[in-house]
Amino acid sequence: MPVLKAFFSSGPFMPHGYCYMWDPGLVWLHVISDSLIALSYLSIPFTLGYFVRKRRDLPFHWMFVCFGIFILACGATHAMEVWTLWHADYWVSASIKAITAMASVPTAILLLKLVPHAVALPSPAALRLEIAKRSRAEKELSLAKAELQRRVEKRTAELRKVNEDLLLEIDQRRRIEQTLRNSEGQLRLAQEASGLGVWDWNPRMDIAVWSDQHFQIFGLKPSGQTFDEISFISLIYPEDRAAVKLAIREALRPGGEFDVEYRIQRQDGQLRWVLSQGLTHCDSAGEPFRMIGVTLDVTERRQAAEELRRSEERFRLLVEGTADYAIFMLDPAGFVTSWNSGAERIKGYQAQEIIGQHFSCFYCDEDLRKGRPAKALREAATAGRFEEDGCWLRKDGSRFQANAILTALHDQNEELIGFAKITRDLTESRRADQAVQEAQAELAWVIRMSTMSELTASIAHEINQPLTAIVNNANASRRILANAAPDLGEVQQAVTDIAEAGTRAAEIISRIRELLKKSVPEKTPLDMNQLIHEVVAFIPGILEKQHISMEMELWAALPPVMGDRVQMQQVLLNLIMNGIEAMTTILDRPRVLVIRSDARESGLEVAVQDSGTGLDPRHIDQLFHTFFTTKINGMGMGLSISRSIIEAHSGRLWASNDPTTHGATFRFSLPAMA
Ligand code: ADP
Numbered sequence: 001m002p003v004l005k006a007f008f009s010s011g012p013f014m015p016h017g018y019c020y021m022w023d024p025g026l027v028w029l030h031v032i033s034d035s036l037i038a039l040s041y042l043s044i045p046f047t048l049g050y051f052v053r054k055r056r057d058l059p060f061h062w063m064f065v066c067f068g069i070f071i072l073a074c075g076a077t078h079a080m081e082v083w084t085l086w087h088a089d090y091w092v093s094a095s096i097k098a099i100t101a102m103a104s105v106p107t108a109i110l111l112l113k114l115v116p117h118a119v120a121l122p123s124p125a126a127l128r129l130e131i132a133k134r135s136r137a138e139k140e141l142s143l144a145k146a147e148l149q150r151r152v153e154k155r156t157a158e159l160r161k162v163n164e165d166l167l168l169e170i171d172q173r174r175r176i177e178q179t180l181r182n183s184e185g186q187l188r189l190a191q192e193a194s195g196l197g198v199w200d201w202n203p204r205m206d207i208a209v210w211s212d213q214h215f216q217i218f219g220l221k222p223s224g225q226t227f228d229e230i231s232f233i234s235l236i237y238p239e240d241r242a243a244v245k246l247a248i249r250e251a252l253r254p255g256g257e258f259d260v261e262y263r264i265q266r267q268d269g270q271l272r273w274v275l276s277q278g279l280t281h282c283d284s285a286g287e288p289f290r291m292i293g294v295t296l297d298v299t300e301r302r303q304a305a306e307e308l309r310r311s312e313e314r315f316r317l318l319v320e321g322t323a324d325y326a327i328f329m330l331d332p333a334g335f336v337t338s339w340n341s342g343a344e345r346i347k348g349y350q351a352q353e354i355i356g357q358h359f360s361c362f363y364c365d366e367d368l369r370k371g372r373p374a375k376a377l378r379e380a381a382t383a384g385r386f387e388e389d390g391c392w393l394r395k396d397g398s399r400f401q402a403n404a405i406l407t408a409l410h411d412q413n414e415e416l417i418g419f420a421k422i423t424r425d426l427t428e429s430r431r432a433d434q435a436v437q438e439a440q441a442e443l444a445w446v447i448r449m450s451t452m453s454e455l456t457a458s459i460a461h462e463i464n465q466p467l468t469a470i471v472n473n474a475n476a477s478r479r480i481l482a483n484a485a486p487d488l489g490e491v492q493q494a495v496t497d498i499a500e501a502g503t504r505a506a507e508i509i510s511r512i513r514e515l516l517k518k519s520v521p522e523k524t525p526l527d528m529n530q531l532i533h534e535v536v537a538f539i540p541g542i543l544e545k546q547h548i549s550m551e552m553e554l555w556a557a558l559p560p561v562m563g564d565r566v567q568m569q570q571v572l573l574n575l576i577m578n579g580i581e582a583m584t585t586i587l588d589r590p591r592v593l594v595i596r597s598d599a600r601e602s603g604l605e606v607a608v609q610d611s612g613t614g615l616d617p618r619h620i621d622q623l624f625h626t627f628f629t630t631k632i633n634g635m636g637m638g639l640s641i642s643r644s645i646i647e648a649h650s651g652r653l654w655a656s657n658d659p660t661t662h663g664a665t666f667r668f669s670l671p672a673m674a
Contacts, residue, residue, distance in 0.1 A: 006091075013088035016081075027085060034081040041075025044068070059121070060114055066107040073100035197295040199278070201229075203252060203288050208232060217274060217297050219266030237263035237271060244276075252288045256280035261298065273299045326423040329409075332416050334359050334377050346402075346425045348395035359421070362392045364399060380406040380419055392423065401426040441521070444641050448515050448570055451577055451638075461541030463508055466501035473498045508537065514566060515573075521564040523649075525673055528561060528568075528604055529554045532595055535572040539580070546580060548591040555597050558604050559672035567645045571653075574638040575608040575666045581631070582612025582664060592661065603651075603672040611661040623655055646670070 020026040045068035052064045077100050080093040122130060197214025201207070206229055212222035218235055229248070233241050240262035251258035258278035263271055278293020319327050319340050326343035328336055335358050339351035347354075347362065360373035367373075367390065380386035386406045391399050404423045411417050452459070473494040480486045480494070511534060532554065543550055576593065583591040594609040615623065622628045624643045629636035639653075646653040651670040658665045 007095075008089065008092060010088035011091075013090055015086050015088045016084045017086060020085075030085065031082050034078040038075045038078040038082070041071050041078060044075075045072045060118065063110065063114055066103070066110055070100070070103040070107045073103045076100070195297055199276075199293055199295060201278075201291045203291060214295055217272075217295055218264060219268050219270065219272075235264055237265050239263070251278065251280050251291065253280065254282040254286050254288075256288070256291075258291060258293055261302075272297055273302045324424070326421075326425075328354075328421055330359050330377075330419040330421060332381075332418055334373060334419075337418065343423070346394075346400070346423060347392075364391055364393055367391070376404075376406050377419065380408045381416055384408050389426070401430050440641070440644065443637060444567070444570060444645070445516075447574075447635070447637050447641055448566075450635070451570075451573055452512065452516060455538050455542065455577075459508065459512060459538055459541070461544075462538065463505050466505040466508075469501040470498050470505075473501070511537070515569060517566070521567060523562045523564055525560045526563045526565060526568060527558070528597055528606060528670075529558050531565070531568055532572060532597065532606070535569050535576065536595070538573070539576065542580060543593070546584060546591065548580060548583060548593050551592060551594045553594065553596045555599050555604075558597055558599055561603060561649070561670045562673050563649050563670065564645075568649075571642040571645050571668065572606075572608070574642045578638060578666070579608055579610035579612060579664070582610050582614075584612075586612055589662070600669060603670050605667055605669045607665050607667045609658055609661060609665040610663040612663040614657045614662055615655060615664045617657075620655070624653070642668075 017027055020030070048064045048068040048071075052058070052061045052068075055061070058064075073096070076096045077093075080089075080096050084090060084093050195213065195217070197217045198211040199214055200209050208227040208229075210218075210225075210227065215222040233245060236244055244260055244262050247258055247260040250256065256279075258276060258280070261273060261275045263273055265271060274295050275298045276293060276295045278291050280288050281290040281292070282288045322340060322342045323345050324342055325340075326346040327340045328343045329338040331337050335356060336354050339349070339354055343354075344350060358373075360368060363373050372388075372390075376386050376388065384407070387404070389401070389403050392402050392404070393399060402423050402425050404421060407420045407422075408416060409418050409420060477491050477494040477498075480491050532552065536550065536552070542548075576595070579593050583593070589611060592611045594607070596607040596609065598605045598607075616630070619628070619630065624639045625636075626640040627636040628640075643653045646668045649670055651668055653666070653668040655664055655666045657663075
């Protein structure tokens with residue numbers, strides 16, 4: 001303890017200021033200088049410490065620590081210089097100096113040792129060069145790295161692609177295998193469905209293998225049995241064996257094809273037609289080593305084809321043999337492609353001279369100018385069928401009336417392949433129609449004659465009246481003129497009456513003549529009411545004789561109709577005479593004949609109503625049939641002729657019973673004049 005105390009005490013020493021003799025200037029110069037040095041020295045280690053802490057990467061940083069300690073010690077030494085100016089603690093001051101010395105010596109030694117290393121450190125320029133070199137190298141390295149990366153990526157992509165392709169291929173193979181399996185199955189099914197049997201023959205070893213279906217076609221049970229040529233040929237119908245052998249021989253060459261239809265005699269006794277087709281395979285020396293093919297049972301097909309051939313033959317014979325109709329075919333442009341015997345007969349051309357000619361040669365010049373052939377083809381092609389009545393030319397240039405039907409012919413794809421034309425010569429039938437019409441007109445005339453003969457008495461009476469009037473007036477005139485002073489006025493009146501009566505008589509006679517005349521029907525505008533009056537003018541005598549009262553209810557504004565005057569009069573006369581006859585046996589009620597005319601929407605209607613026996617319901621359907629009559633002397637022609645006349649005028653004639661009069665009513669309607 002006394003040592004420590006001595007160490008920190010001033011002891012006998014005097015403060016250092018005494019050395020400066022307390023010269024204030026000197027003292028304070030020391031104080032300020034030492035203080036500033038001490039402060040600077042004390043601050044430097046902290047700065048160095050901060051630097052070292054921040055730059056741990058610097059080399060030799062322990063050197064900075066040594067310097068820091070050394071400078072700190074130096075600072076302390078200078079601080080002690082200020083302290084010892086007033087306090088004589090020289091032991092403490094010396095000790096601090098000793099510490100400073102201890103710090104400085106190793107620092108100096110270490111610095112000496114460090115210098116070569118420090119000198120060896122690269123200069124900033126070298127460092128910059130180095131850095132540039134390194135950064136270049138780094139750049140190259142990163143480029144190389146990027147290239148490597150790219151290559152790796154490329155390779156990876158390639159590998160991935162290869163992998164994907166591989167997967168795809170695997171998948172594809174799997175699918176192909178599946179498809180193959182399916183198609184094998186389908187092939188089997190198709191073979192079974194189509195009935196195709198497969199055979200495979202090795203001609204070198206003469207061994208043939210058959211599919212199950214092939215066995216079945218030959219009526220055999222499917223098995224593993226093989227066949228040689230002889231055993232195969234033995235299954236064939238004897239008559240066809242030679243042909244099959246020949247076909248085999250001919251097919252046994254490079255590219256040879258086996259194609260033959262033959263019959264087989266099956267074990268169940270059935271004779272079947274089969275078709276075998278195959279291909280020959282040869283080696284490089286041209287030697288056949290395999291023939292493979294299929295067999296199909298074609299029995300039904302052959303039967304159908306045979307049936308078709310027979311039916312076509314029948315049809316051909318029918319067409320060929322039809323002499324009443326010209327039947328021939330045209331190609332789509334209208335050129336004749338076939339010709340039957342009817343066509344030969346009707347048109348006069350032989351098949352060989354007309355086939356290949358255009359069908360327009362059958363048309364007359366005026367029809368050619370109107371473009372009728374082209375029109376017929378066009379219409380038939382569009383509508384499927386075209387029918388026309390007209391005039392055609394024969395080979396000799398003469399004309400004939402015919403009805404022709406042109407039918408378009410199409411193939412399975414609806415393509416037009418031509419036309420069939422059927423022509424019917426109407427010359428004969430027109431002639432027959434003409435004859436019928438003439439006969440009918442003749443008959444109608446006969447009926448008129450017979451009706452008129454029935455009316456003779458009535459007509460005589462009718463003519464008698466004007467004749468009597470003429471005679472009476474003539475006598476009266478003579479008497480008057482015989483007087484000395486004749487009354488010429490009276491004579492004039494009598495002569496006028498004579499002229500009127502004469503005209504009336506002449507009219508009656510001319511109407512009778514008209515009715516009895518054989519004239520060609522001619523349609524003119526007719527006033528039906530006037531016609532009724534004219535016909536009624538024939539019958540007053542008969543009405544009077546039969547005690548029949550006559551009533552006429554005629555529509556004033558009746559539309560005119562087109563018709564033949566004589567024919568219409570005949571209809572009216574028939575209906576009136578029938579009504580009169582139906583009333584001859586009636587004794588219990590008045591005999592009344594009513595003639596009515598009415599305008600209708602489309603023309604007019606005339607009714608002839610009687611109060612006679614009426615119509616027997618059992619006969620109503622037959623009244624208008626030719627030769628139907630219930631009268632002893634009847635001809636049964638009146639109503640049938642009347643109906644055909646009315647129908648020829650586009651009208652209608654019908655009959656009904658009338659409950660009010662107990663008689664019958666006959667009505668006819670006619671269209672108004674267009
Ligand atoms: P026909 O007078 O020569 O017998 P029609 O053809 O004129 O020939 O008449 C056929 C038949 O129709 C007559 O026989 C008669 O039975 C019947 N008939 C025609 N008109 C009348 C009528 N008004 N009343 C009753 N029956 C009639």
